[in-house]
Amino acid sequence: MSFQIPIGPQHPALKEPIGIRVTVDGEIIREADLRLGYNHRGVEKLAEQKTWTQNIYLMERICGICSHSHATCYVQGVEKLMEIEPPKRGLYIRILVSELERVHSHLLWLGVAGHEAGFDSFFMYVWRDREIVMDILETISGNRVHYAINAIGGVRRDLDEMQIKHILESLEVLRQRSDYYRKLGTTEPSFVARLAGVGYLSKEDAISLCAVGPTLRASGVPMDVRQDDPYAVYDEVPFEVCTAETCDVLGRTVVRIKELMQSYNIIEFLLKNLPAGPIAVRAPRKAKPNEVVSRYEAPRGENIHYIKSNGSDKPERLKVRAPTLANYAATIKMLKNGFIADVPLIFAAIDPCICCAERSVAIVEAKSQKERIVTMSSLRNLSLRTENYKTRKREAEWPL
């Protein structure tokens, strides 16, 4: 007997509306479908009516978790159009905030993954440590989210000695705590067993469906914009691309934890080697007619902006493709032949920045085409109650 379960636009666990329709047969999902558009705000049309500087604030508010990614990707493109080169110190501060944003985003995701797997105390612990990162960001820029630290030609605020010392001390605390979470996998086998084997995406599928970010890297494909197309100072900063071989939600968790550790190393390198000098150059008001493609590695994957100018002070065309959109085709593939109760976990595993989506799930019965709407939280409760959902692979091992 199949049901249609629409998981509604309003979901207590995560914050955005998306419509999923799954056709099920018993407990197995046969078909899946996504309805976007609840969050469509018409940003591309709005951007054609605002000047280059006003657009920075608009781009930031495309997404709240990766706001600096969109702003930086845009500003990099505009600097190429105006043919100006920001000074080194400005670039270092920009990338410092980028890596801090990656840390905060991965910690947020870890908490959410714990919550979806039923491990609520882990969620509370990780978010408590995330507050340390929010404090650092507030010291640097003045706001916890939407830092507004980019200006065309550099950054807006500088760092002084006291701030650098404070950041380095907080980094030590964060490192110890993250190490504890990394080791948690070995002492909490039910957590690992819940994640293993869920949401399988083979390497060929990941490549042909154009997945990006940790979803792609967990299937063993080492594509990372910071290494393939180095922007800003990534050709001077030493780091490694993190991959995993298991192709499931456990692999994605492992990739994100490894990236967290890499980010701590990058932040320490940037702070110890911060060059002296000015933080911004002056930018002209108008840009010559030209076009540019700007790519950036956001915490969720590859962010690409295409900007075209026509000689005035407003853009002619601004095209934004956020990373979560690229992972949707892969999500549909992952949902097929899975269980209903895995839907919240699979969905959380691609780290949906649902400023691109809404979360309602509609479940359609395959034979009778009847519809039933349930919320994502009731699916989560279903997965926690039923014994055979609790652990998928009992003998799974923590690969770190």
Place this chain on the structure above:
Amino acid sequence: MLQKLTQWSRLKSPWILHLNTGACNACDIEVVAALTPRFDVERFGILLEGTPRHADVIICTGPATRQMKDRLIRVYEQAPDPKFVMAVGACAMSGCVYRGAYNILGGIDQLIPVDVYVPGCPIRPDALIEGVVKLLDKIKQGTR
């Protein structure tokens, strides 16, 4: 007598529903951060609920998009009386940076009546707690 009891329980432990009508998500993570150990609204008795039928207070973030219009009105009607609505963030108050876009109708007060506005882009969790306290004062004094 029974009315005094229900009034007291509504004041001491308001149950909230968190609804996102097309926001950028920043206000939402701050609302969830209000539950975490640093700010911890659960010690005030505030419980995050899943369904509108159990909720006293509806917390809305985000500008009202066209697609969410019917859903928002439906959720508002599903919540039992007496209910209160908080518009959180500059988007829910008037549309923030998105004013003038073709898919946006403005703030949510174009669709449902709002009791408390919490400004900020995004809000701070402390501001959210202050907003809830102001709402409870309003309930106690009986004004709407």
Place this chain on the structure above:
Amino acid sequence: MNDQALIAKINEGLKDKVVAITSPAPRRIFFKVTTDNLLTAVSWLRQELGITHLSTISGVDLGQSFELLYHFANNYCAITLRAEIPRDQPVLPSICEVIPGAILYERELQDMFGIVVQNIPDGRPLVLPDDWPAGNYPLRKDWKYERPPEVIPGGKS
């Protein structure tokens, strides 16, 4: 492999199908093909150069025609393919049989510009709301939007 070697390879592989090719910045190549040769060019990129990652498809309204840009990427370069279609007959072949991940981007083009994509596996609207009046394509340059006046409760408008 650097940009010059890549340009030479494209010129020799696709020969006369390439209308123009430029490299305005390091690791960026832009080349133009006609709409009929679009599928052949994409298949050639996939088979000969091993480029399968499509980042996105952008549409630009140039007045008399629409310009389509297909952004591809791999480990050392970002290659962009250009195609142009006339405004009064906006028809485009779909590349979903070569690159299955292009489906969402082509659906968005249909919504925003009113371009008809032939042989698309699933042509439903993607981002516009259910009650959107048909025939309105928001990203065209001649589509304007007037905001209706809003009512401020309890105050002056």
